[in-house]
Amino acid sequence: MLRFRSSTIEIKTPAEIEAMRVVGRMAAETLELVDGILRPGITTEDINTFVHEDTIRRGAVPAPLNYKGFPKSVCTSVNNVVCHGIPGPLKLKDGDIINVDITHKYKGFHGDTSATFYIGEPSPDAIRVTEVARRSLELGIAQVKPGGRIGDIGAAIQEYAEAQGCSVVRDFVGHGIGRVFHCEPQVSHVGQYGRGPRMKPGMIFTIEPMINLGSYECEILDDDWTAVTRDGSLSAQFEHTILVTETGHEVLTARTKPLLLSERFPNFPQI
Ligand code: MF3
Ligand code: CO
Ligand code: CO
Numbered sequence: 610m611l612r613f614r615s616s617t618i619e620i621k622t623p624a625e626i627e628a629m630r631v632v633g634r635m636a637a638e639t640l641e642l643v644d645g646i647l648r649p650g651i652t653t654e655d656i657n658t659f660v661h662e663d664t665i666r667r668g669a670v671p672a673p674l675n676y677k678g679f680p681k682s683v684c685t686s687v688n689n690v691v692c693h694g695i696p697g698p699l700k701l702k703d704g705d706i707i708n709v710d711i712t713h714k715y716k717g718f719h720g721d722t723s724a725t726f727y728i729g730e731p732s733p734d735a736i737r738v739t740e741v742a743r744r745s746l747e748l749g750i751a752q753v754k755p756g757g758r759i760g761d762i763g764a765a766i767q768e769y770a771e772a773q774g775c776s777v778v779r780d781f782v783g784h785g786i787g788r789v790f791h792c793e794p795q796v797s798h799v800g801q802y803g804r805g806p807r808m809k810p811g812m813i814f815t816i817e818p819m820i821n822l823g824s825y826e827c828e829i830l831d832d833d834w835t836a837v838t839r840d841g842s843l844s845a846q847f848e849h850t851i852l853v854t855e856t857g858h859e860v861l862t863a864r865t866k867p868l869l870l871s872e873r874f875p876n877f878p879q880i
Contacts, residue, residue, distance in 0.1 A: 617793045618785060620811035625787065626852060628718045629813055632669065633850050633861030636713040636720035639663045643711070644868045649703045649729050653685035656709060657696035664713055672712035672719055672790055679834060684710040684723075691819050691827050691836040691844040692781055703729030706739055708846045712790065719786050721815050722862035723848040726870040734822055734843055739871070741773045742820040742845035749798070749816040753851050753858035757808045763800030766818050778819035778844070780827045781836065785814045786850055808853045813861070817848030 621629065639660060646659055661682040664671045671682035679695075686694035686708040687701070694708075701707060710723035725739045745766045752761040762783075770777050783796030794806050798818040823842030830837060838844050852859040 618806060618809075618812055619787055619792065620809060621787060621813055621852075622811075625718070626811065626813075628716055629720065629787065629850070629852065629861055632713050632715040632718045632720035633722070634720070635667050635669055635715055636711050636722045636850075637862045637864050639667075639713065640709065640711050640722055640724060640862075641864055641866060641868065643709050644726065644870050647701065647707070647726050647728060647870055649701055651701055653687070653694070653696040653699050653701070653707075656685050657681045657683050660709070660711055664711075667713070667715070669713040669715040672714040672721075673710075676790065684708070686710070686844070686846070688843055689838045689841050691778055691821070691838060692846060693834045693836050695832060695834055701728045704732055704735065705729070706731065706735045706843065706845060710846070710848060714790075717788050719788075719790050720862055721786055721790075721817075721848060721850050723817065723846055724868055724871055725845040725847060726868065728870070737773070738775060738820055738822045738843045739845040741770055741775045742818060743847050743871075745770050745777075745798070745818040745820055746816055746847040746849060749818060750849065750851060750858060750860065753808060753816075753853055755808055755810050755853055755855065758803055758805045759794050759796055759808065760800040760804030761802050762816055763797040764802045767799040770818070770820050776821045776823065776825035778821060778825050778827060781817075781819060783815040783817045783848075785812070787813055810853050810855045812853040813850065815848055815850050817846060819844055819846045
């Protein structure tokens, strides 16, 4: 029943919203700093070390570490990896794309954000999947306003990404977030307008579309975490933590400057 479904979604108090602003900004700052260390030759373990230390330096805790047994402090998902890539000895090379997904926990509250970065010179395929994922997140966020439905978000993303010849991953969804890392609502990145729980001021959730160049089907590797595209095609993702406000929305993980390796890469074709 709809009344039951929306009532399970927490409405944050003004004090909780302020705490979510603080941790959201912190996670965004760490992600901005990651942009500065990415280059061919570094390993995903190096990224983990950097994120871990920068998080601790801020007095925050990297929420992924030991979350349901996840062994590292950040997810690093390269090329055909859809999400939940585990940092390790893999060296980044020219032409790779990598999603870095950061979640800080500070004073009990979580801020969750990710971006896909280009390493060196990107291929046309890498540009296409990454720019479609970036725009998908923007279009999803644009649907967030009081009175709208959670299904509006996935509908807008699916409509756009499929029109661009890409596919939208079904196996992983955005999520409510606060004191709990993952809670209601589930925010599917595919869907229908006018369906799902009604958005209300004070709700906070992530939108984090994973866009594949080929089919949307995923497989989990033997490490029980790494999700890859079944067909080996490239996958890209962007994520923000979003507050529903009285008039629309506020991006709690907004960046203050453009990412050098991604939003500022020269000569992007306009998609
Ligand atoms: N940050 C991921 C998300 O967007 C979750 C990572 S859980 C982990 O929801 F255990 F893999 F870190
Ligand atoms: Co998330
Ligand atoms: Co995340």
